[in-house]
Amino acid sequence: MKKILLILSFTIDLCYPAAWSQNAKPAETLTFHVTGFEKATGQALIYLYRRADKVPTKPFMHLKAEIVNHVSDITVNNLPYGEYAAIVVHDLNSNGKIDHKWGMPAEPMGYTNKWKLSLFSGMPTFEKLKFFYSDKNSTIVVQMKE
Numbered sequence: 001m002k003k004i005l006l007i008l009s010f011t012i013d014l015c016y017p018a019a020w021s022q023n024a025k026p027a028e029t030l031t032f033h034v035t036g037f038e039k040a041t042g043q044a045l046i047y048l049y050r051r052a053d054k055v056p057t058k059p060f061m062h063l064k065a066e067i068v069n070h071v072s073d074i075t076v077n078n079l080p081y082g083e084y085a086a087i088v089v090h091d092l093n094s095n096g097k098i099d100h101k102w103g104m105p106a107e108p109m110g111y112t113n114k115w116k117l118s119l120f121s122g123m124p125t126f127e128k129l130k131f132f133y134s135d136k137n138s139t140i141v142v143q144m145k146e
Contacts, residue, residue: 027078030133034088034110036144037070042092044072049085055126056087064096085129086112088142110144117145 034044044067047059065074067090074088089098090108099106109117112129121128131140 026135027080028135028138030076030079030084031139032072032074032076032086032088032142033139034072034074034142034144035070036110037067037072037090038108038144039090039092040067040070042090043067043094044074045089045091045096045098046074047087047089048076049087049126049129051083051126051130053126055085055129056124059087064091079133081134083130083132084112085124085126085131086140086142087124087129088144090144108144110142112140112142114143 032046034046037044044065046063046065047056048061048063049055049059053060061076063074063076065072072088088110089105090110091097092107093099098109105117111117111124112131115121115124115128117124131137133140
């Protein structure tokens with residue numbers, strides 16, 4: 001009986017490669033094209049989140065990039081396709097962190113999914129910021145809010 005199940009399983013895998021390949025998550029390069037930096041000084045910081053991560057305090061990845069001509073392109077290599085969320089910060093003083101004043105971010109920020117922080121928006125959450133990264137959606141445009 002075990003031999004029959006093993007042969008059947010092997011036959012299904014050979015005949016239907018699409019069944020197992022759909023579950024594979026290729027790792028490719030995701031690019032964030034960030035526009036709207038009011039000043040070309042400082043650096044761009046990006047905080048990347050998976051569904052299980054705590055937005056906005058516990059990203060699974062934190063990257064930085066130059067700002068050139070008020071634009072920054074930030075690439076993430078070998079990232080599996082899937083759902084993510086991101087927050088971009090214009091780190092004006094290049095200290096590598098989000099500065100706050102009176103409990104609110106003191107540096108300009110941008111969010112994925114065209115989300116905007118306001119007095120009535122509440123805190124950013126994964127659901128509010130999520131986007132789906134795939135081979136058809138490998139460049140995410142983020143507009144900074146100054």
